[in-house]
Amino acid sequence: MQNALRLIGNQDTSTRAMLNFHVITLFPELFSAVRDSGVTGRAHQKGLWSCVCYNPRDYVHDVHHSVDDRPYGGGPGMVMMYQPLMDSLLAVNANIDSSVKAHVVYLSPQGKPLTQQRVAALAKLPNVVLLCGRYEGIDERFIQTQVDEEIAIGDFVVSGGELPAMMLMDAAVRLLPGALGHVASAVEDSFSDGLLDCPHYTRPAEIEGIEVPSVLQSGNHAEIAKWRRQQKLLRTAQRRPELLEKVDMSAKERDWLAEQLQA
Ligand code: 4GM
Numbered sequence: 652m653q654n655a656l657r658l659i660g661n662q663d664t665s666t667r668a669m670l671n672f673h674v675i676t677l678f679p680e681l682f683s684a685v686r687d688s689g690v691t692g693r694a695h696q697k698g699l700w701s702c703v704c705y706n707p708r709d710y711v712h713d714v715h716h717s718v719d720d721r722p723y724g725g726g727p728g729m730v731m732m733y734q735p736l737m738d739s740l741l742a743v744n745a746n747i748d749s750s751v752k753a754h755v756v757y758l759s760p761q762g763k764p765l766t767q768q769r770v771a772a773l774a775k776l777p778n779v780v781l782l783c784g785r786y787e788g789i790d791e792r793f794i795q796t797q798v799d800e801e802i803a804i805g806d807f808v809v810s811g812g813e814l815p816a817m818m819l820m821d822a823a824v825r826l827l828p829g830a831l832g833h834v835a836s837a838v839e840d841s842f843s844d845g846l847l848d849c850p851h852y853t854r855p856a857e858i859e860g861i862e863v864p865s866v867l868q869s870g871n872h873a874e875i876a877k878w879r880r881q882q883k884l885l886r887t888a889q890r891r892p893e894l895l896e897k898v899d900m901s902a903k904e905r906d907w908l909a910e911q912l913q914a
Contacts, residue, residue: 668777670700670827672820673743673753675736676783677718678813679704685817685824694830702820705742707735719786728787736782736793743780753778755799758812758819759788762801765819767842769802774823781819783812845898847891849882884908 674682685691686702694700707718711734719729744752754776763769773779782789782798794801804815824830841848852863866878881904887894888908900908 667828669698670774670776670823671747671778672700672702673747673778673780674702674704674783674816675707675739675743675780676704676811676813676816677706677708677785678783678811679706681813682817685820690830691821691824694824694827697829699827699830700820700824703746705739707731707739710735710738710742722787730787731784731789731793733790733793736789737797740780740797743778747778749778751778753780755780755782755797756819757782757784757789757794757798757801758804758815759784759801760803760806760808762803764806765802765804765822767822770819770822771826773819774826779823781812781816783816785811844883845894846883847887847894849879849886880904881907881911885911888912 676682682702682704686695691700695702708716711718717732718735719731722728722730740755747753754773756773756779758781802815802819804818809815852867856863856868864878866874869875884895884898884900884904885908887898889912
């Protein structure tokens with residue numbers, strides 16, 4: 652049975668489709684990192700997701716196997732050509748058992764910044780193509796006609812889209828039910844509520860004269876939850892104030908935060 656419609660059983664009686672990544676890349680060997688290691692490696696072993704690479708070089712038939720060419724208008728660098736990318740994408744869609752075409756994501760510094768919300772939406776799709784550029788990028792006509800969404804991991808440039816693609820894959824896979832252990836998935840981590848995470852401590856209780864906040868050692872779970880929420884609000888206000896615009900805050904929390912920021 653093809654990947655897209657393969658259903659896997661989980662702990663309850665329901666079934667769910669797996670998340671299939673199809674990566675168009677000149678460096679398929681890089682993807683063993685996310686496929687075979689850590690949380691994503693275990694989730695892959697459990698059959699929660701798949702990753703199949705398509706190398707544009709396998710879809711060129713001239714003697715030089717060239718996947719890139721000089722840019723119109725001159726200038727430095729090379730541009731990835733339309734045809735090898737198109738034939739790679741045709742191979743992807745021929746290999747998925749779905750009447751719906753795969754969702755095509757191009758990782759580039761010109762894309763919309765990736766958010767946790769967008770990651771969560773992508774993690775629910777059956778088939779996601781991750782197009783990894785090298786050189787100066789790809790022919791604009793491929794973006795215009797075949798790309799559904801251009802995404803940037805951040806405002807910086809790396810030498811290829813592969814590392815950004817792996818970051819997106821990791822962020823999506825760890826959200827799949829069953830990917831994180833029970834304990835880890837219960838943890839309220841960064842962005843689960845649109846806020847930055849609070850500080851964390853483990854033993855010993857004092858290091859270099861810095862004590863673990865006494866509330867965390869009190870055993871009072873209501874007070875601990877309140878302290879953590881306040882720390883998240885305070886950190887977000889100090890480091891990423893623009894994130895607070897989308898956060899639900901009580902009047903009490905608003906007052907407390909304003910008071911803290913004045914001090
Ligand atoms: C230039 C054009 C993505 C460079 C297209 C890709 C950073 C990101 C590349 C490209 C990248 C990012 C490759 N660098 N911020 N480099 O997500 O694909």
